[in-house]
Amino acid sequence: MATIRDVAQRAGVSVATVSRVLNQNGYVNQDTEARVMKVIKELDYRPNTVARSLANRKTGTIALILPTIMNPFFSELSRAVEDSARSRGFTVIFCNSDDLDTREQTYIDVLRQKYIDGIIFASSSLGEEDLAVINENGIPLVVLDRALREGNCSVIRSKNAEGARKAVHHLLATGCRKVAHIAGPQELITAQERLRGYRDVVKDLDWFEESLILPGQFSITGGKGAVQALVEAHPDVDGIFAGNDLMAIGALKALHRMGIKVPEEVSLCGFDGIGATEWTEPELTTVAQLIYEMGARAALHLIDRVQGYTDQVEDLELDVHLIERGSTRRRKY
Amino acid sequence: MATIRDVAQRAGVSVATVSRVLNQNGYVNQDTEARVMKVIKELDYRPNTVARSLANRKTGTIALILPTIMNPFFSELSRAVEDSARSRGFTVIFCNSDDLDTREQTYIDVLRQKYIDGIIFASSSLGEEDLAVINENGIPLVVLDRALREGNCSVIRSKNAEGARKAVHHLLATGCRKVAHIAGPQELITAQERLRGYRDVVKDLDWFEESLILPGQFSITGGKGAVQALVEAHPDVDGIFAGNDLMAIGALKALHRMGIKVPEEVSLCGFDGIGATEWTEPELTTVAQLIYEMGARAALHLIDRVQGYTDQVEDLELDVHLIERGSTRRRKY
DNA sequence: TTGAAAGCGCTAACAC
DNA sequence: GTGTTAGCGCTTTCAA
Secondary structure, X not given: OOOHHHHHHHHOOOHHHHHHHHHOOXXXXXHHHHHHHHHHHHHOOOOOHHHHHHHHOOOOEEEEEEOOOOOHHHHHHHHHHHHHHHHOOOEEEEEEOOOOHHHHHHHHHHHHHOOOOEEEEOOOOOOXXXXXXXXXXXXXXXXXXXXXXXXXXXXXXXXXXXXXXXXXXXXXXXXXXXXXEEEOXXXXXXXXXXXXXXXXXXXXXXXXXXXXXXXXXXXXXXXXHHHHHHXXXXXXXXXXXXXXXXXXXXXXXXXXXXXXXXXXXXEEXXXXXXXXXXXXXXXXXXXXXXXXXXXXXXXXXXXXXXXXXXXXXXXXXXXXXXXOOHHHOOOOO | OOOHHHHHHHHOOOHHHHHHHHHOOOOOOHHHHHHHHHHHHHHOOOOOHHHHHHHHOOOOEXXXXXXXXXXXXXXXXXXXXXXXXXXXXXXXXXXXXXXXHHHHHHHHHHHXXXXXXEEEEOOOOOOHHHHHHHHHOOOOEEEEOOOOOOOOOEEEEEOHHHHHHHHHHHHHHOOOOOEEEEEOOOOOHHHHHHHHHHHHHHOOXXXXXXXXXXXXXXXHHHHHHHHHHHHHHOOOOOEEEEOOHHHHXXXXXXXXXXXXXXXXXXXXXXXXXXXXHHOOOOOOEEEEEOHHHHHHHHHHHHHHHHOOOOOOOOEEEEOEEEEOOHHHOOOOO
């Protein structure tokens, strides 16, 4: 593979000149440039990115750390990140953390040794202190779905509490008289906020009790389990707000298995807006996040910072909207 | 961030020595080593991977090129690849090609400039010539789901035709008298093979006609569309073998919408074995591939080759097995 | 067992 | 406008 030296030699110029035409900076004579370009073509020369990275400490690579790509939410998110990165000539490394902090820690170590230009952090077990470490290393960071006190990194999230309120209001509006909540793991801020939104709406209603809140791990099986426990404890429940779509899908399965009709006997609403909510029967009402936009914004903003186009850290809260589908399509009042 | 020089200086040795203890090669005195190690700890020194890569032309990074991560099949596959890579200290770059050959071409260019150690190619629009180019560049390659004449790269695939035969036999065994096939895009070898498997079984049956084969793009909407066309042309169809699970899900939706009962009136079988086949109602019978194993094998084998543990190219054909579920659970004969 | 020094391929300050 | 050259941080001969 040809090097910059080969090009320089053959074009009868110095490597500096070649470098200049490559990077379009500094003055260079039109003729010289043309000659160099010609040689580049002839030799099918491609600059060696690694050497470049070593020289200027930029790799053109960002990393995306997420819990697991198996969750469709993160599939879509990472698709957005990769599309956006590609559009800016960046490459993305992807990391499944399973929300394990040791793993996240290891990744960060590896990534900084690799001169990764920036990190999008969509996994949340790492404490602020650890994130601070990344910042000290001067590596730009965008975190998803967190609220950070310390201001040195950008945050993008959805209006979780508001979305949850929309969901519960909708369930009530369609006639539910007792609405339960299947909650995600409370270590996660998204799960907390959605629970809070649920509480906001129901806390003063006379039928509300704490036992209407069940843990569901943000997973299909978690959703199933929660429904089983729920129906046993509260046979009169007629509305369920699941903290994410996977749990809603699990809930739907469990209800079906127990012979409980959705939406006739129990209305069901999820959160996230993953494509699979349209795969079930009935289709699932859900509070949709702007998943793709979230990923795209995160990536583009990160790259802006990497490239020094901005040094503003961003704190964005994206809208959510209720998509009404069969799982809540009942009588209206 | 400390460099190898800092360590050398502080430990009172040369950088060469530090390098030796780092890489555990060459002779180095026990005491010296201890001293160096101590300094490394003190300085919290981490070797710079980029510099290392430049020096020895290995980056510890592999790339995974796939059509799109939004297809759950590839989510699981990439999860396997990343897990396996991580277990060997490798990092993975991921690329959504949308099966666009220009995009694949671009990726390959970028990747080789980045000194990527190896590529797993799960997207198949690129011709063999292009793949040959990669080989000439000496970069190890594992392709998924192809049959290549030219032997310089490893191939891993599933027994697609056999799986298809299993599917159709199963449909017939459960009482279907007229089985249609929703086929994937015929540029893809997997789609071809599954169609071939279908043909193998039905070609001599008296009810068979070409119009029982419908294109479905390997997508949900494709599956829906195919079913609509199918029911119109062949109202008496009572079995459908979809070339992948997404199409099967789409088919199920369409059948439901048309008021056709599954499995009572039409039995339905998919292919792939993605998790979502358990999310529908009824759950989908499917020919399951060993998706995770496929990804894991690909990654581990690739890394073996990168590290020179083997120079054998591999040609593996993984088993598939039928998972019988509600969508075909009818009378048996 | 250790060190000096020549790369790996490119960038960028500095000189002409 | 263009060339020289000193890095970027590490590996690896080759001598000592």
